[in-house]
Amino acid sequence: MAPPKKYPDELRARAVRLYRESDPKPVIRRLAGQLGVHPEALRNWIRQDEADRGERDDRPTATESKELRRLRKENAELKRANEILKTASAFFAAEPDPTRRRSRSSSSSFATASGSSSSSGSSASPPPPTAAGWPDRPTRRTANARTGRSPPRSPTSTPPPAAPTAARGCTRCCGVGVSACRASVSSG
Secondary structure, three states, X not given: OOOOOOOOHHHHHHHHHHHHHOOOOOOHHHHHHHXXXXXXXXXXXXXXXXXXXXXXXXXXXXXXXXXXXXXXXXXXXXXXXXXXHHHHHHHHHHOOOXXXXXXXXXXXXXXXXXXXXXXXXOOOOXXXXXXXXXXXXXXXXXXXXXXOOOOXXXXXXXXXXXXXXXXXXXXXXXXXXXXXXXXXXXXX
């Protein structure tokens, strides 16, 4: 919002008209003293009037000044909008899209690595997702819902027991004797 004007528009127009209509041009300081305005304010009003009439080329006209203010305001607004869009695009570019499909190059490289060939006509399926939902990402430790704390890390964690194999198993899961199966021995 513009600050309030010190001098009314009627006084400004009257002062400029008095200066223009005087045949011997009066001294600006004396005319300003008679009208009760500051001499530099009167000098600027006269210069602006001369520019509006096309008598001066060193300063823009009132309509040009108004247009320049409007364009500067619009430019600042567009710069703010551009910054917001840049920030948003950087945010969305950094965040992986879970609905986006994997590219063919990564699934075909998986198919050749797993032993199936793409020339035989069989389509390779992507590897099963891990706990994080993606095969190439490590699983994240999640916080306990009740306490809000992450599970503790053990410096020397033991691996889980191996699954029973066909060579050693039990009558429940693999058909081998009960004494040879780890699952049967540990469960009792």
